């Protein structure tokens with residue numbers, strides 16, 4: 001799908017979404033770190049119809065993987081975030097929509113039977129943050145995902161502003177920000193701190209999930225503040241060079257947290273065995289960033305559905321090979337660090 005996306009997209013768009021910060025060491029590590037863990041099948045388990053469904057925050061999902069927030073999805077397909085939302089809802093997959101979506105949350109989700117989570121970039125103006133949260137909640141968002149790993153934008157070779165200045169994409173809007181911010185305003189807040197997280201908790205009636213955690217102390221701080229969940233992430237290696245990989249961070253954080261606390265992860269997940277490894281290491285669900293862009297580019301809603309279907313088929317087969325009946329019921333003895 002990646003190869004197919006490369007064929008259909010302008011090189012500028014492909015380079016933008018595949019891009020990383022600096023030399024891409026964090027992104028490379030995100031994918032390669034999965035190889036450190038090996039899976040140990042249990043035999044004779046008689047798994048005829050494995051169950052891939054999980055329940056999170058009261059919502060039943062048919063598969064434990066879905067779409068990470070990716071901004072500006074109309075760069076990949078004219079249906080943009082609408083297509084991703086619909087594809088995930090049809091597949092019973094979790095979905096997170098970005099603050100910097102081209103299509104506003106309400107419009108992108110109007111037909112969706114499962115409401116996506118809303119990813120929030122807090123600006124340096126709390127009134128704008130409040131308005132973003134309010135609009136998303138009014139449109140049915142029950143989970144707000146606060147991204148905390150972009151106090152400033154990472155050093156990237158291919159940035160979105162360059163693309164938006166080309167005639168081909170000059171018409172694209174930031175739907176959620178319409179009427180709140182000017183197209184070119186800064187949407188990041190370098191002063192973001194724990195107090196602002198507490199302020200967000202006060203103004204929001206949604207569940208709050210914090211995205212971009214890598215340090216166990218930060219995970220514990222979220223727990224202590226009654227945050228409902230965290231997404232362990234380094235922004236797909238787009239923010240900082242030489243970061244801890246997401247999967248290694250998950251393995252470090254999990255033992256320090258109560259077992260029932262929802263940990264999610266994204267970064268470098270490219271196959272069903274990656275999904276399985278993350279779940280066996282303690283993630284409740286996992287999210288895909290760039291692969292969703294591949295699906296979208298190749299076939300809009302059908303492309304994203306197909307991408308999810310491919311991984312689901314592989315996951316089901318791998319569960320049978322592993323002797324796992326229920327994906328929500330992990331046996332940590334089935335994964336081992338081998339190098």
Ligand SMILES: Cc1cc2nc3c(=O)[nH]c(=O)nc-3n(C[C@H](O)[C@H](O)[C@H](O)COP(=O)(O)O)c2cc1C
Pocket residue numbers: 016017018030068069070071098099100119147211233234235236237238266267268269287288289290291
């Ligand atoms: C093109 C692109 C745009 C992204 N936009 C956002 C965004 O608006 N908000 C956010 O929290 N993360 C954003 N991310 C990061 C993803 O949510 C996710 O953390 C990352 O892509 C996961 O890594 P993967 O691409 O290896 O799966 C973006 C990633 C990409 C590739």
